[in-house]
Amino acid sequence: MSFYRGVTCENVTIKGDKGTPITAYTAKPEGKGPFPGVVLIHHLPGWSELYIETTRRFAHHGYMAICANLYHREGGSEANPDDVAAKVRAEGGIADAQMVGDTAGAVAWMRAQPELNGKVGLIGSCSGGRHAFIYACQRKDIDAVVEQWGGRVVMGKEELNDKTPTAPIDMTSGLSCPLLGLFGNDDRAPSPEQVNQHEAELKKHGKNYEFHRYDGAGHGFFYWHRPLYRPEQCMDGWEKIWAFYGKHLGGK
Amino acid sequence: MCTSIIEIAHAEGMAKRGDEWFPLSHSVVAYDHARHANLGDVITLDFYNTGLDAGARAAVELTLESAKELRAALDRAIAAADYEEAEVRGKGAVISLVRAA
Numbered sequence: 177m178s179f180y181r182g183v184t185c186e187n188v189t190i191k192g193d194k195g196t197p198i199t200a201y202t203a204k205p206e207g208k209g210p211f212p213g214v215v216l217i218h219h220l221p222g223w224s225e226l227y228i229e230t231t232r233r234f235a236h237h238g239y240m241a242i243c244a245n246l247y248h249r250e251g252g253s254e255a256n257p258d259d260v261a262a263k264v265r266a267e268g269g270i271a272d273a274q275m276v277g278d279t280a281g282a283v284a285w286m287r288a289q290p291e292l293n294g295k296v297g298l299i300g301s302c303s304g305g306r307h308a309f310i311y312a313c314q315r316k317d318i319d320a321v322v323e324q325w326g327g328r329v330v331m332g333k334e335e336l337n338d339k340t341p342t343a344p345i346d347m348t349s350g351l352s353c354p355l356l357g358l359f360g361n362d363d364r365a366p367s368p369e370q371v372n373q374h375e376a377e378l379k380k381h382g383k384n385y386e387f388h389r390y391d392g393a394g395h396g397f398f399y400w401h402r403p404l405y406r407p408e409q410c411m412d413g414w415e416k417i418w419a420f421y422g423k424h425l426g427g428k
Numbered sequence: 429m430c431t432s433i434i435e436i437a438h439a440e441g442m443a444k445r446g447d448e449w450f451p452l453s454h455s456v457v458a459y460d461h462a463r464h465a466n467l468g469d470v471i472t473l474d475f476y477n478t479g480l481d482a483g484a485r486a487a488v489e490l491t492l493e494s495a496k497e498l499r500a501a502l503d504r505a506i507a508a509a510d511y512e513e514a515e516v517r518g519k520g521a522v523i524s525l526v527r528a529a
Contacts, residue, residue, distance in 0.1 A: 221463055251482030258463055259482040262474045266436060266456040328432065335432065365431055394468075396461060403468055404461065 182206035183235040187253070190244060190285045193277020199253035200244040200282055201228050203235035209291030212425035215282045215318070216243040217275070217300030217307045219396075222261030223247060226399060237418065239297075239427055240289055244282040246275055246307075271339040275307050276314055283317050295319045295425040299417070302327060302396060306344055312355065313347035320424035322356045322417055325395055327365040330373050348377040355385040356420040358413045360393030360406070388416055431469075433459040443475040443486035450484045453477045462489045471495035 185203045192198035201223075205211055214234045218227040223245040234241035245253050247270070251260035264270060279298070286296050297320040300308035305326030312321035328335065331343035355378070359371050366374070371389060378385045390397065390409040397406040398413060421427040439452040456474040463472075471492060476485040490498065 220460070255482040258487075259485050261463075262456070262472075262485055262487060263476065263478075263482045265434060265458060265460075266454060266474060266476065266478075268434075402461070403466055 181236055181238065183232055185232060185235070188242075188285065190242075190281040192244065192248070192281045193274045196249065198245055198248035198278060198281070200242050200285065201231050202240070202242045202285075203232045204240050204289075204291065205235045205238050209240075210293035211238060211240045211291050212293050212421065212427045213240045213242070213286040213289065213296040214421070214425075215279065215286055215296060215298050216241060217279060217298065217304035217311070218243060218246060219300070219302035219304045220261065220265070220269075221302075222257040222264070223253070224257050224261075226401065237427070239421070239425075240286065240291060242282045242286055244278050246270055246278050268337070268339060269303070272307070272310055272341070276311055279307070279311050280315060280317070283315075287317070293426055297321065297421050297425050299324070301325060301398065305329075309351075309355070310344050310347060312353055313344065313350040316352040318353055320354050320356070320421060322358070322420065324358045324398065324413075325360060325363055325366060326357075327395075329366060330370040345374060345377050348383065349381050351378070351381070351383045351385075353384075354420070354424050355383065356416060357385065357387040358416065359387065359389045360395060360397050360409070361389055361391050362394035365395065386416075386420070388413065431458075431460050439475060441475075445483065445486060450477055450480060453479060459492075465489040465491075467491060 183203050183205060188200050188202050189197045190200050216227055216231055227243050231241045231243045247260045247264050250263050283296055286292060296318050298308045298311060298318045299322040301324035305323040306329050308321050309323045309326055309329055312318060329344040361368050375387055393406040393409040394404060396402060396404040398410045399405055435457040437455045439455040441452050442449045443452055452475050454476060458472045459469060462470040470489040473488040474485055
C-alpha cells in the first residue's frame with residue numbers, strides 16, 4: 177500500500193429520525209479492514225465542504241467515516257449548503273431529538289459495514305460539538321466522543337424551547353463513553369467559564385474525559401478557510417484526536 | 429462563537445439572486461461567525477422567501493461597524509421617508525419631524 181491510502185467516497189441514503197430518508201457522505205479506506213468507524217456531526221453552517229473534506233481525512237487515516245446531512249429536510253442535498261443553513265438558522269435550528277434520531281441512523285449505517293472493527297467514534301464542532309455530547313449522553317452505541325468547542329452546552333432557562341428542551345450539561349450523568357474536549361480560550365461561546373462548568377459537572381459524575389484548552393485560539397480554530405484558523409493549536413488538536421481514537425477505537 | 433443571536437422580521441418586497449428577482453417573505457438578522465467574508469464574527473442579513481427553494485435568498489455579511497453605519501443610514505432614510513409620506517398625505521407625521529410653517 178502506498179503512503180497515501182486510496183479512499184472510496186460516495187453519497188448514501190440512510191434512515192434518519194422517524195425513518196425519514198436523508199443523505200450522508202461516506203468515505204472508506206482502501207482495503208478489507210477491519211477499520212474503526214467515525215461519525216461526524218456537522219456544524220451550524222451545515223453540511224459544508226469542510227465537513228466533507230474532514231470525512232475524507234478520517235478515511236486517509238484508516239477510519240471509515242460518515243457525515244449525515246442533518247439539514248436534508250430543509251432543502252434536500254442538492255441545494256447549496258450555505259442557503260440551506262441560512263434557512264435552518266431562520267427557523268431556529270433543528271430539534272435536538274431529530275439530531276439524535278438522524279445520528280443514530282448514521283451510527284447504524286456504520287455498524288452495518290462488514291469492514292468495521294466493532295468500534296465507532298463520534299465527533300462534531302460548534303453546534304455539532306454540542307450535538308455530539310448530547311448524543312453520547314442519550315445513547316449507548318458509540319465507543320468514544322470528541323466535542324470541539326460545543327456552544328450552548330451550558331444554557332440558561334430562558335434559552336430552552338421545544339427544539340432544545342434540556343441543557344446538555346444537565347445530561348452529563350448519562351455520558352456513556354470517554355470524552356475528548358477541545359476548546360479555545362478566546363472563545364465566547366463556549367466561554368472559558370462555561371467550559372469550567374462543563375468540566376466540573378463531568379468531574380462530579382466521575383466521567384472519563386480529557387479537556388485540552390488552547391491559548392491564542394478562539395472558536396473554530398480548526399477551520400483552515402477562516403480567519404479563526406490557528407495552525408499550531410489545530411495540528412496539536414489533531415494529534416490529540418488521533419491519540420484518543422487510537423486508544424479507544426483501535427485506530428492507527 | 430456559536431451564538432443564538434437572531435432576529436426575524438416579516439418582509440414585503442423583492443430581492444435579486446443572479447438575474448432573477450423573487451418575492452420576499454422574511455428578513456433575518458443574525459450575529460455569528462462569517463461563512464464567506466474573511467472576518468471573524470459578523471452581522472448577517474438574509475432576505476428570503478420561506479415558500480420557495482433554499483436558494484431564494486439574498487445574503488450579506490457585514491462587520492459590526494458597517495452594520496451600525498447601515499442602521500444609521502436606514503434610520504435617516506426612513507425618517508425622511510416618514511416625513512415625506514406625512515407631508516404628502518397631510519397626517520401621521522412624527523411630531524418631532526414636523527417643520528414649523
